[in-house]
Amino acid sequence: xxxxxxxxxxxxxxxxxxxxxxxxxxxxxxxxxxxxxxxxxxxxxxxxxxxxxxxxxxxxxxxxxxxxxxxxxxxxxxxxxxxxxxxxxxxxxxxxxxxxxxxxxxxxxxxxxxxxxxxxxxxxxxxxxxxxxxxxxxxxxxxxxxxxxxxxxxxxxxxxxxxxxxxxxxxxxxxxxxxxxxxxxxxxxxxxxxxxxxxxxxxxxxxxxxxxxxxxxxxxxxxxxxxxxxxxxxxxxxxxxxxxxxxxxxxxxxxxxxxxxxxxxxxxxxxxx
Amino acid sequence: xxxxxxxxxxxxxxxxxxxxxxxxxxxxxxxxxxxxxxxxxxxxxxxxxxxxxxxxxxxxxxxxxxxxxxxxxxxxxxxxxxxxxxxxxxxxxxxxxxxxxxxxxxxxxxxxxxxxxxxxxxxxxxxxxxxxxxxxxxxxxxxxxxxxxxxxxxxxxxxxxxxxxxxxxxxxxxxxxxxxxxxxxxxxxxxxxxxxxxxxxxxxxxxxxxxxxxxxxxxxxxxxxxxxxxxxxxxxxxxxxxxxxxxxxxxxxxxxxxxxxxxxxxxxxxxxx
Numbered sequence: 001x002x003x004x005x006x007x008x009x010x011x012x013x014x015x016x017x018x019x020x021x022x023x024x025x026x027x028x029x030x031x032x033x034x035x036x037x038x039x040x041x042x043x044x045x046x047x048x049x050x051x052x053x054x055x056x057x058x059x060x061x062x063x064x065x066x067x068x069x070x071x072x073x074x075x076x077x078x079x080x081x082x083x084x085x086x087x088x089x090x091x092x093x094x095x096x097x098x099x100x101x102x103x104x105x106x107x108x109x110x111x112x113x114x115x116x117x118x119x120x121x122x123x124x125x126x127x128x129x130x131x132x133x134x135x136x137x138x139x140x141x142x143x144x145x146x147x148x149x150x151x152x153x154x155x156x157x158x159x160x161x162x163x164x165x166x167x168x169x170x171x172x173x174x175x176x177x178x179x180x181x182x183x184x185x186x187x188x189x190x191x192x193x194x195x196x197x198x199x200x201x202x203x204x205x206x207x208x209x210x211x212x213x214x215x216x217x218x219x220x221x222x223x224x225x226x227x228x229x230x231x232x233x234x235x236x237x238x239x240x241x242x243x244x245x246x247x248x249x250x251x252x253x254x255x256x257x258x259x260x261x262x263x264x265x266x267x268x269x270x271x272x273x
Numbered sequence: 274x275x276x277x278x279x280x281x282x283x284x285x286x287x288x289x290x291x292x293x294x295x296x297x298x299x300x301x302x303x304x305x306x307x308x309x310x311x312x313x314x315x316x317x318x319x320x321x322x323x324x325x326x327x328x329x330x331x332x333x334x335x336x337x338x339x340x341x342x343x344x345x346x347x348x349x350x351x352x353x354x355x356x357x358x359x360x361x362x363x364x365x366x367x368x369x370x371x372x373x374x375x376x377x378x379x380x381x382x383x384x385x386x387x388x389x390x391x392x393x394x395x396x397x398x399x400x401x402x403x404x405x406x407x408x409x410x411x412x413x414x415x416x417x418x419x420x421x422x423x424x425x426x427x428x429x430x431x432x433x434x435x436x437x438x439x440x441x442x443x444x445x446x447x448x449x450x451x452x453x454x455x456x457x458x459x460x461x462x463x464x465x466x467x468x469x470x471x472x473x474x475x476x477x478x479x480x481x482x483x484x485x486x487x488x489x490x491x492x493x494x495x496x497x498x499x500x501x502x503x504x505x506x507x508x509x510x511x512x513x514x515x516x517x518x519x520x521x522x523x524x525x526x527x528x529x530x531x532x533x534x535x536x537x538x539x540x541x542x543x544x545x546x
Contacts, residue, residue, distance in 0.1 A: 135525065135528070138524075138525065138528075139524060139525075139528045141518075142517050142518070142524040142528070143517065143518060143524075144517070144518025146518075208539060208540050244415050244416065244417070245414075245415070245416060245417025245419075245538065251411075251412060251415040251416075252408065252411065252412075254527070254528070255408070255411075255412045255415070255527070255528075255531045258528045258531040258532060259531060259532070259535050262532050262535065265518065266481060267481050
């Protein structure tokens, strides 16, 4: 593949790619996003994400050649950029100098209609913190919860911070989106799912008393500060909680999500096998 | 209590307190540390930590009076400081303007000798990331693992970042320290503990096949990047792992610790009750 050089910070393609890193609306409108980091770019390319253009510095090329190769094999265009140009694209302090301008995956943010789900399903309502969303997606993938819905106003899963924290899980999970809880709950129930609202409440059912790893179960987790909206809790069939020894507020959002994801898959492999 | 005013950034007590926030060696030598944030200062005071001096801005006093009150009741000295003075003490961007100069808790960092343990015990080896250490301590407290050992060179649990991430758990847990794995393992075993090394290895025992919540079990967790040292793994009686569906490296250190802590206490309440 022909590799072209970009030496100017005024280059239009670089300007456009840099803007995508900072602007969720632009990402949605153009159907494109920016991916930073050798491993993440490789993850995108190997997951079937279309790579419109790959940018790399000379140092990035030297140090991360093995990651870069499968990206370059799939990229439409490739550009070697100078360090001061790469700075425009980077959202980290000591970046690796490897970037991709990618096409938004087609299924990402799709609704449930027409799709038959199986296995455990996670619903995240109004998650606002990119680092938290990325970490939860990473943990979901690691534990084998492959279907995640973003409900209501969540942060954009294609933002640089989410991508980084997710370690590429965004590209490998089935990640849907629904604006309203009502239709989503009805659709999940129609497919035979049990719906469980995660709450901090001693009167709710302890997660250890439900078998969340059996059959079709969907767990709803709410916003970092405020939890699920009361309307959403009411729409779910059961209210589940994590029994705690210490102070209830001591478990952070990410730790709570980890425990629920673990319970959704705990022993599932053994049971199915 | 008499409240004195500090208007100068040259004030010696403020200078000394600020230095403690940045310097682990100074904290150890002087047996003092700096605590920032209304809730955290209250946690320290209510947990029996000796408060040598409390500092607060006028705005901090107005907004966080209810947190400040129990602190002022216990503090030896109290100072109202101007905003530009408070900046010297603060390690956050938008601080609350409430600080305490505290005496290091006596038991903190003690060895095991002479202390009889009961219930689950967590051992953290060479944890370097303050945010990670703080989060793990917070989760340990929430789930009821009240005894934690820092093994080898861990970051200082009284650093501002650890204190903040721990949400005050540092003050409420029993937090010991041991430089060497050998004596610690021998002492724990002498007290009837089963020792489990957490590893990322498909050949180790899946955590779901061990009953970590029964009796005296100690789980060893290693450094974020490198895991436990091989010598430490060898000293433990069993090697435990978290079965994963996705890529093994997809679970971050904090999520892995959360799952292990959860398994150490899962159903413990019900079983004992």
